[in-house]
Amino acid sequence: NAGVTQTPKFQVLKTGQSMTLQCAQDMNHNSMYWYRQDPGMGLRLIYYSASEGTTDKGEVPNGYNVSRLNKREFSLRLESAAPSQTSVYFCASSEGPGVNTGELFFGEGSRLTVL
Amino acid sequence: AQSVTQLGSHVSVSEGALVLLRCNYSSSVPPYLFWYVQYPNQGLQLLLKYTSAATLVKGINDFEAEFKKSETSFHLTKPSAHMSDAAEYFCAVSINNAGNMLTFGGGTRLMVKP
Numbered sequence: 001n002a003g004v005t006q007t008p009k010f011q012v013l014k015t016g017q018s019m020t021l022q023c024a025q026d027m028n029h030n031s032m033y034w035y036r037q038d039p040g041m042g043l044r045l046i047y048y049s050a051s052e053g054t055t056d057k058g059e060v061p062n063g064y065n066v067s068r069l070n071k072r073e074f075s076l077r078l079e080s081a082a083p084s085q086t087s088v089y090f091c092a093s094s095e096g097p098g099v100n101t102g103e104l105f106f107g108e109g110s111r112l113t114v115l
Numbered sequence: 116a117q118s119v120t121q122l123g124s125h126v127s128v129s130e131g132a133l134v135l136l137r138c139n140y141s142s143s144v145p146p147y148l149f150w151y152v153q154y155p156n157q158g159l160q161l162l163l164k165y166t167s168a169a170t171l172v173k174g175i176n177d178f179e180a181e182f183k184k185s186e187t188s189f190h191l192t193k194p195s196a197h198m199s200d201a202a203e204y205f206c207a208v209s210i211n212n213a214g215n216m217l218t219f220g221g222g223t224r225l226m227v228k229p
Contacts, residue, residue: 004158040124042205042219043159090158104151104217106158 002026006091006107013081013114021076021110023091031096032074033058033104034066036087043090049074050096081114088112117142117208119220127226134193136223138180138206141187148189149207149217150180159205165189176200201227 004025013019025032030051035043045058047066055066063085065077074093078085088111092104122137140146147166151159163174170182180191189206206220 040221042119042121042221044219045216048216092158103161103164104159106160108156108158 004091004093004105004107006089006110008110009108010111011113013078013112015082015114017081018077018079019081019112020078021089021091021112022073023075023107024073025091025093025105026072027093027105028071029093029095029105030071031094032068033092033094034064034074034076035090035092036060037090037109038087046076046089078112081112083114086112086114117146117218119206119208119218121204121206121220121223123223124221125224125226127228128196129228130198131195134178134191134196134200134225136191136204136206136225138189138191138220139187140189140206140208142208147209148180148182149209150174150178150189150191151205151207151219153203153205153222155202162191162204196225196227198227198229201225 007022033048034046037043044060046064049055049068052071067075088109090109091107094104118141120139149164150162152162153159163172165172165182173179178193180189182189203222203224205222207217209217
């Protein structure tokens with residue numbers, strides 16, 4: 001009963017390094033999301049994938065790329081990490097599109113520090 | 116575009132006291148409104164949601180929220196706080212034709228004193 005699984009849970013990078021955050025869900029959901037969480041700012045949407053084969057920018061997409069590898073997996077890539085990308089990253093999934101229950105299922109988060 | 120404002124980044128109550136966490140929203144169309152809870156080192160979990168049915172919504176663990184259109188508010192309450200309620204709470208809004216695109220407030224950290 002895993003739900004949404006993110007890896008890695010912790011990562012420290014140097015400025016300019018690249019890395020990929022992995023996310024997989026086992027609930028047969030169509031839609032997947034990447035959010036970042038910063039103190040006092042709540043969660044802000046980076047990218048989302050309404051269904052397999054589609055991806056769209058959210059509120060704060062600059063410096064990130066995503067890949068919807070298949071229905072289960074949605075990865076987030078930082079090509080050249082910057083200190084401003086220090087944050088906690090959450091992957092989420094939902095039944096959508098067309099099923100507007102508003103319920104997102106979240107992973108446990110990935111804490112990224114960029115030095 | 117919709118937005119959410121949560122008044123008070125930190126709220127402290129005594130065990131057994133009333134919990135009141137405030138949320139105001141702005142939306143150009145009738146909104147869907149949600150409260151999520153985040154326990155330490157975990158992801159967010161849905162606490163309750165308003166989707167244009169009853170204006171008083173009951174959620175898990177005796178939490179409830181009332182949608183007040185005239186005040187553009189969706190405050191979260193619980194009659195009696197328990198130590199296990201200590202967490203961060205997020206109010207969120209979506210518009211009904213935007214799928215599950217949620218806009219979150221900044222969060223309120225609830226502390227419960229013994």
